[in-house]
Amino acid sequence: MTSTGTVEGTSQRFWTRIQPLWLGRALALVAAVLLIVYPLVDDDLYYQNMIILSLVFAIGASGLSIISGFTGYISLGQGAFIGLGGYTIGVLATRLPDSNIWLWVPISGLVSALVALLLGFVSLRSRGPSFVIITVAFLFLVQVIAVNWVSLTNGTAGMTLPLPTWDREIANWPFYYVLIGLLALQLLMTWWIRRTKLGMGLIAIREDETKAATIGISLPTQKIIAFMASALVVGMAGAVYGYYLTFIDPRGMFSILLSVQLVLSMLIGGKATLWGPVLGAFFIEWLNETANNDWGGGNTRLFLFGGLLVAVVIFLPKGILPAIESAIQWSRTRGKAGLVGARIGTGGSLASITDRVQLVDRSEIPDRAILEVKNLRKHFGGVKAVDGASFLVPEGSITGLIGPNGSGKTTIFNLIDDTIRADAGEIWLDGQRLDGLPSWERAHRGLGRTFQITRLFREMTVLENVVAVQRTFSLGQLGRVAVSGAEARSAEELLEYVGMRAFRDQKAHALSYGQQKMVELAQILMLDPKVILLDEPAGGINPVLIERMGEMIRELNSYGKTFLLVEHNMPFVLGLCDPIHVLARGRNMASGTPDQIQRDPAVIDAYLGDDFVLDEKVQP
Amino acid sequence: MNELLQTLILGLLLGGVYALAASGLTLIFGVMRVINIAHGAFLILGAFVTYWLWDGFGVDPLLAIVLTTPIVFALGWVTYWVVVSPVRTAPMASTVLLTFGLALVLEGAMGEIWGNNSTAIRPAYGDESFTLGELFLPKAQVYGGLIAVLVLVLLWVVLTKTWLGRAIRAAATNPSSAELVGIKVAAVAALVFALGIAAAGAGGAITGVLYPFVPGSHYQWIARLLAIVVLGGLGSLNGAVLAALMFGLAETLTSAYVSPAWATAVPYAIVFAVLLIRPQGLLGTRLREDAVAA
Numbered sequence: 061m062t063s064t065g066t067v068e069g070t071s072q073r074f075w076t077r078i079q080p081l082w083l084g085r086a087l088a089l090v091a092a093v094l095l096i097v098y099p100l101v102d103d104d105l106y107y108q109n110m111i112i113l114s115l116v117f118a119i120g121a122s123g124l125s126i127i128s129g130f131t132g133y134i135s136l137g138q139g140a141f142i143g144l145g146g147y148t149i150g151v152l153a154t155r156l157p158d159s160n161i162w163l164w165v166p167i168s169g170l171v172s173a174l175v176a177l178l179l180g181f182v183s184l185r186s187r188g189p190s191f192v193i194i195t196v197a198f199l200f201l202v203q204v205i206a207v208n209w210v211s212l213t214n215g216t217a218g219m220t221l222p223l224p225t226w227d228r229e230i231a232n233w234p235f236y237y238v239l240i241g242l243l244a245l246q247l248l249m250t251w252w253i254r255r256t257k258l259g260m261g262l263i264a265i266r267e268d269e270t271k272a273a274t275i276g277i278s279l280p281t282q283k284i285i286a287f288m289a290s291a292l293v294v295g296m297a298g299a300v301y302g303y304y305l306t307f308i309d310p311r312g313m314f315s316i317l318l319s320v321q322l323v324l325s326m327l328i329g330g331k332a333t334l335w336g337p338v339l340g341a342f343f344i345e346w347l348n349e350t351a352n353n354d355w356g357g358g359n360t361r362l363f364l365f366g367g368l369l370v371a372v373v374i375f376l377p378k379g380i381l382p383a384i385e386s387a388i389q390w391s392r393t394r395g396k397a398g399l400v401g402a403r404i405g406t407g408g409s410l411a412s413i414t415d416r417v418q419l420v421d422r423s424e425i426p427d428r429a430i431l432e433v434k435n436l437r438k439h440f441g442g443v444k445a446v447d448g449a450s451f452l453v454p455e456g457s458i459t460g461l462i463g464p465n466g467s468g469k470t471t472i473f474n475l476i477d478d479t480i481r482a483d484a485g486e487i488w489l490d491g492q493r494l495d496g497l498p499s500w501e502r503a504h505r506g507l508g509r510t511f512q513i514t515r516l517f518r519e520m521t522v523l524e525n526v527v528a529v530q531r532t533f534s535l536g537q538l539g540r541v542a543v544s545g546a547e548a549r550s551a552e553e554l555l556e557y558v559g560m561r562a563f564r565d566q567k568a569h570a571l572s573y574g575q576q577k578m579v580e581l582a583q584i585l586m587l588d589p590k591v592i593l594l595d596e597p598a599g600g601i602n603p604v605l606i607e608r609m610g611e612m613i614r615e616l617n618s619y620g621k622t623f624l625l626v627e628h629n630m631p632f633v634l635g636l637c638d639p640i641h642v643l644a645r646g647r648n649m650a651s652g653t654p655d656q657i658q659r660d661p662a663v664i665d666a667y668l669g670d671d672f673v674l675d676e677k678v679q680p
Numbered sequence: 681m682n683e684l685l686q687t688l689i690l691g692l693l694l695g696g697v698y699a700l701a702a703s704g705l706t707l708i709f710g711v712m713r714v715i716n717i718a719h720g721a722f723l724i725l726g727a728f729v730t731y732w733l734w735d736g737f738g739v740d741p742l743l744a745i746v747l748t749t750p751i752v753f754a755l756g757w758v759t760y761w762v763v764v765s766p767v768r769t770a771p772m773a774s775t776v777l778l779t780f781g782l783a784l785v786l787e788g789a790m791g792e793i794w795g796n797n798s799t800a801i802r803p804a805y806g807d808e809s810f811t812l813g814e815l816f817l818p819k820a821q822v823y824g825g826l827i828a829v830l831v832l833v834l835l836w837v838v839l840t841k842t843w844l845g846r847a848i849r850a851a852a853t854n855p856s857s858a859e860l861v862g863i864k865v866a867a868v869a870a871l872v873f874a875l876g877i878a879a880a881g882a883g884g885a886i887t888g889v890l891y892p893f894v895p896g897s898h899y900q901w902i903a904r905l906l907a908i909v910v911l912g913g914l915g916s917l918n919g920a921v922l923a924a925l926m927f928g929l930a931e932t933l934t935s936a937y938v939s940p941a942w943a944t945a946v947p948y949a950i951v952f953a954v955l956l957i958r959p960q961g962l963l964g965t966r967l968r969e970d971a972v973a974a
Contacts, residue, residue, distance in 0.1 A: 134773040136780070186955045189715045189772040190914075193906050197951040200903055204945040316899065320784070323777065358796070362788030369781025373774050374766050 088335060099236050108232050112304060114345040115239040116142065119246045119297040121325035121337035126250060126290040128323070129332030130259060131283060132266030133183055137195035138322045140202045141172040141291040143313035145298020148172075150219045150308050151212060157222060165238070165299045172295025173288040175202075180287030184280050187269065196316070203314035218309030221302060235304045239297060243338070246293040251334055253289065257530070258538040262286050263332075264528045267517035273499035274477050274509055275587055276530035282538070320365055321348065327372050330379030339380065344368075416550035417588045420620035422456060429488075430455035430622050431591045436475055436485030438468075438646075445471045446482075447646035453591060458613060458623040460637030462630075462657075464667050468646040469626040470512055473595050477502055477509045490590055504532055508589030512596045512626075514576035518569035522560060522579050525568050526551040529587040554582040558612065574601040581612070592616075594625040598632045610636055630668070634658065642667060682814045687936045688929065689817060693825030695928025697890070699921040700828040701883030701901070702908040703835060704876030710915035711852040711872045713772060714764065717779040720902030721786035722877045726752050726884025727893050728794050731801050741801045741889045742823050745831070748885045749878045756877025760870045768869060783898060790895035800892035824886040831882050832921070835875070839917070848872055852915075900944075907947035911954050913961030923962060 099108055124138040148168035153161045182194055206213045213219065226234060253259040261282045264272040273279050302308045321344055329340025347368075351361045376383060431453035438446040446468045453459045461469050474480040476487055478499040487494040494502050516525050527543045543551075555561040558578040563571065571579065577597070584592055597613070598606040610632060613623055627633045633640065634654040642650040642657060644666045650657060657663055705719045729748045733739040739747065763782060767775055805819045839845040850858040851868045859865050887893075908927050912919025927947075934943045954961060 132773075134776070136776075182952075182956060186959055189776055190910070190955045190959060192773055192776045193715065193910065193951060194955050196906075197903065197948040200899075201945060201948040201952065204942075204948065208941055208945075317784075320780065327777070359788040359791040362784045362791065366781040366784025366786075366788060369784065370763055370778055373770070373778040373781070374763070377770070377774060 084335075095240065099233055103231070105232070108236065110345060110349050112232060112235055112239060113301075113349075114342045115236075115243055116297050116301045117321060117325055117345055118338040118341035119239070119243050120294050120322045121329070121341045122243070122246045122250055123290040123292075123294040124322050124326050125331050125333075125337045126253060126262075127183075127286050128326060129337075130253070130262040130266060131286050133187065133283075134192050134323070135179075135195040136192060136316065136319050136323060137179070137199040137202075138290070138294070139316070139319035140199045140314055141176060141294045142298035142301060142318065143202065143206070143308075143310075144172045144175055145169065145295035145300075146302025146305075146308045146313050147206065147213060147219075148295070149299035149302050150221055153221050153303075154219060161222060161303060162238075165296050165303075168299035169292045169294075169296035172291040172298065176287045176291035177284060180284035183283050183287065199314060199316060199319060203310050206310035206314060213310070216310060218307055218312075221306045221308070223306060224303075232304075235300055238300055242293055242297050242300070246297075247334060247338070249289060249293065253286075254334070255542055256538060257540050257542055258282060258285060260524065260528055260542040261530065261538070263520065264517050267519055268515050270479055270499075271511070271515040271517070272528075274479065274503060275528060275583065276500050276503035276533070277528070278500045278530070278533050279498075281533070281535070285538070317361075317365065320369065321345075324365065324369055324372065327379055328368070328376065330381035330383075333379070333381045336379050336381040416554065417585055417621075422618060422620055425456040425620055428455055429453060430490050431476075431624065432486075432488040433472070433476065434486040434488070436472065436487070437483045438471055438475055438480060439483055444646050446475060449485075449643065449647050451641045451648050451651060453622060453624050454639070455622055456617070456620055457639065458617050458625065458637050460633045460640040461624060461626045461643060462628070462633055462640060462667065463643030467643040469643055470595060471646075472643070473509060473593055473626060476593065477507055500530070500533070503530075503587060503589070506590030507593070508584040508587045508591070509593040510577070510580045510584055510595055510597065512599065514573065514580050516568035516571075516576050516579055516583070518567070520568055521565050522555065522568060522571070523548065523551055523564040525579055526554060526583045526586050529583060531587055551582070551586060554585050555579070557585075558582045559608070574605050577601055577605075577609075581609075585616075591622045591624060594623060594627075596627055597625055598627055598629045606632060683936075686815050686817070687932050689815070690821060691929035691932035692925060693821050693928070694932060695925035696825040696828040696832070697883055697886050698904070698908055698928050699924035700832050701880055701887070702905045702912075702920045702924050703832060703917055704879035704883075705905050706909045706912065706915055706917055706920040707839075707879070708873055708876040709909070710917070711848055712764075712768060712869050714768070714775045714779065714873075715772065715906075715914075716873075716876065717776055717902055718759075718782040718786060718898075719779075719876075719880050719905055720898035720900070721783040721790075721895075722752060722756065723880040723884035723887070723901050723905075724893055724895060724898045725755070725786060725790060726881030727801070727888030728790055728799070728884075728895075729881070730885040730888045731794070731799055734801055734803070741803050741885065742820075742827060745827060745882055745885045749831075749882045752881025752884075753874045753878035756881075757870055757874035759877070760873040764873060765866065765870070768866075783902070787895045787898060794895070796894055796896070798892045798894055799888075801888050803889065806889070820889050824890055828883065828886055831879070835879060836917070838875075844868075844871070903951075904947045907950045907954075909961075910951050911961055916961065919962050 095111070098111065120138055120142055123141070124135060127133045128135055145168040148171045149161065149164045152164045152167065153159070179195070179198060182198075183191060186194055207216055224234070253262070261272065261277045264275075264277055265279060265282065269279065302313070325340035325344045326337045327340070328343065329338065330336030347364060348361065351357065351364045378386070429452040434450050436446050436449045449468065449472055461472065463469055471480065475482040475485075476494075478497065482495060485495065489502070489505055489507060492505055494505065494507070497505070517528065520528065524543065527547045530537070552561055552564065555564055558581050560575060560578050560582060563575065563579075568576065568579065581597075594613070597609050601609070606629070613625075613636060617623060625633075625637065638653050639651055640654055640657045641648050642660075642663050649666060650660050650663050652660070658668070701723055705716055708714055708716050726748055729751055730741050730744050733744045733747055734741045759782070763778065764775070767778055803820070808819045809816045810819060810822060839848060847858070847863045847868050848871075850861070850863055851865045855865045858868075904927070908923045909920050911927070912921070912923035930946065931943065934940075934946060
């Protein structure tokens with residue numbers, strides 16, 4: 061690819077890409093202006109009311125999108141935060157009647173965020189369907205408390221807030237404009253989260269939470285921040301909503317239908333998009349009002365919401381905005397050959413890699429073990445998957461871990477990086493004890509691992525997959541831009557090295573298995589761990605790629621990188637690894653150089669077999 | 681002492697009814713990995729169908745189960761093919777939303793047909809009791825509990841002793857391998873869904889005689905059923921039965937000895953606690969997560 065070709069290609073892409081984007085922005089601007097001037101030019105209270113409610117639900121759905129769209133935790137309890145906001149302002153305003161009621165709006169946001177913190181802790185223990193169930197239970201629990209804690213909430217009788225004190229002339233304006241301000245705040249926050257490391261980490265969590273932990277993403281911190289962010293502005297909007305309604309009761313404020321309306325708004329507009337939830341909220345609220353007033357209300361409304369929910373899940377799982385986007389994408393790429401069918405590049409040399417991967421002179425490596433596993437145990441019920449395995453990985457070595465199927469190799473990898481928690485045993489890396497630490501902290505201390513079946517973040521591009529790793533953790537770092545120029549350059553160099561640079565803008569799910577393996581290697585190199593654990597690097601890929609994989613491991617090793625690999629391809633292992641540990645029944649039965657292993661009668665009996673011929677050994 | 685014994689017996693009978701209603705939910709999850717939020721709505725539908733048969737044709741409500749169950753079974757079968765099958769392999773969160781939508785549609789439909797006022801089925805023996813020494817056991821509860829156990833035993837026989845049961849268990853363990861050895865997994869899934877819904881309908885037919893209901897009662901029921909299934913371990917039939925008995929006992933004991941107002945919070949609190957402390961429930965197993973292809 062010549063440089064002029066790249067420039068032309070880029071500029072062409074630039075123009076086709078920019079037009080829909082600018083069109084979208086212009087539409088959003090027009091809509092915003094119309095929204096702002098509307099109450100000034102028309103005093104129709106029916107529509108003002110509809111817009112005010114739409115604004116509240118837009119804020120709720122946009123907040124929901126942070127945990128459900130980005131992080132992948134679907135919540136049917138989001139409405140509870142609107143209710144909590146309403147109740148906070150209700151309780152405070154009735155107890156302290158002389159205060160300025162607007163003061164309680166930010167307080168309500170804080171209360172909601174604090175309760176969301178609790179839900180965030182819940183998300184640390186459960187995910188997927190159990191989490192959805194928990195959110196429903198959470199909503200009902202809050203409702204039951206609001207019903208039964210009569211001294212605080214006045215129970216089912218509800219609470220009446222002070223009436224607005226301002227001039228009737230301006231009527232709804234304060235509610236209207238405060239909500240517009242809050243929506244702007246919410247959107248700004250969503251936009252900011254999406255473009256920072258925090259947002260990228262959240263999307264990684266959505267795509268594959270276990271994997272995200274192994275590349276250094278601190279799950280609890282990120283999830284809890286996301287949960288609080290999803291409720292903060294929503295609680296404030298709930299407070300304004302409560303003030304606007306002037307009457308709140310548990311049935312209305314904690315109705316499951318309110319939560320359903322928020323989920324539906326987010327889904328129909330497009331989750332994980334900036335404007336989708338807003339669009340959805342306005343559409344659904346308009347439908348809701350129309351159903352209530354023109355189509356008979358009550359049961360019709362249930363039909364409508366229920367039917368829409370079913371229809372959206374079946375026919376429009378991605379939502380309106382993403383559907384439009386993929387339609388544009390489809391028309392643009394029509395008739396072009398897919399890039400993913402292209403051959404993997406021949407790969408660059410390590411010398412071109414600048415500073416991301418620390419390279420050292422082999423002669424300076426001390427003679428010591430960098431990774432030490434002592435007496436590791438893991439039992440699944442009565443099955444002793446790992447039963448007292450102990451071995452060393454010398455610094456600067458390529459250590460092999462072999463053994464029959466079911467001998468516990470992958471389980472040991474899972475125990476080393478805490479994908480599964482060990483029952484007992486010690487793991488030491490570079491003088492630091494790892495057992496007891498969660499995956500991400502092990503990654504920060506210098507552990508990197510690939511999976512037997514590749515686990516990339518499917519909806520992210522190849523480049524994003526590589527940049528998503530977090531070598532260290534700090535709160536400040538989460539606020540930095542997701543992909544900085546320097547990181548993009550390092551990632552590109554690494555992708556060049558593994559021969560995948562041409563694929564940098566492809567979504568990971570579009571790649572073949574072999575291509576994914578290469579990207580996963582680049583991803584781990586970006587982490588630049590002290591020890592690289594490879595789970596079957598030569599499994600399921602073609603001979604040319606196996607050879608290339610061997611070359612890369614050898615070259616990285618020549619610059620001081622330490623490897624521990626599990627592999628069934630014997631010629632590959634025997635040509636590459638030294639020392640080799642042999643596992644059987646969850647513990648190691650032999651260790652030594654390739655030659656020693658091949659001659660060990662116990663190993664031949666347990667694994668290699670009598671007919672294993674040494675001469676067939678080929679150099680990978 | 682007598683009062684306690686009476687409460688315990690009534691709790692166990694109630695637990696039997698709960699077990700029947702929850703068995704379908706756990707069965708559907710076990711085979712299809714779908715959490716059917718509409719389960720409570722189908723239960724209420726079972727109650728309404730029973731009401732319709734009793735009120736319109738004078739059929740004995742507890743005997744009407746013989747008619748109610750096939751009707752609800754057929755509805756479940758149709759529902760599967762129309763709504764659930766297109767998303768059977770979608771992420772679980774989507775199917776939760778889908779079945780939630782289904783629940784709302786059913787609620788709306790029942791409200792349209794039978795109205796949103798409290799409905800009660802009151803057979804002639806509704807006020808009569810068996811007297812055993814000093815124990816008073818309402819006839820409806822005794823009959824209801826025994827019928828529930830009978831249906832549950834039938835379901836258990838089907839699942840463990842028949843070819844269909846083996847096919848169901850094969851499809852649950854490994855759908856693609858089941859397909860390879862000649863089991864039509866989609867057809868089995870449809871049957872399981874319909875069976876599960878029928879069990880809910882049968883449960884609804886019994887509870888309809890025990891308590892008054894409105895279309896919106898399904899929220900309360902799904903909360904209770906989810907609590908039972910989650911407590912027993914999602915997908916485990918034995919776990920669901922065990923948890924249902926515990927639940928029946930806990931509820932009757934709470935309303936007899938503690939305040940009934942806070943008793944409504946019990947299922948939610950249990951869901952919360954179980955999913956946090958022991959996410960796999962009493963008899964459930966944890967799925968292996970590390971080896972799943974993304």
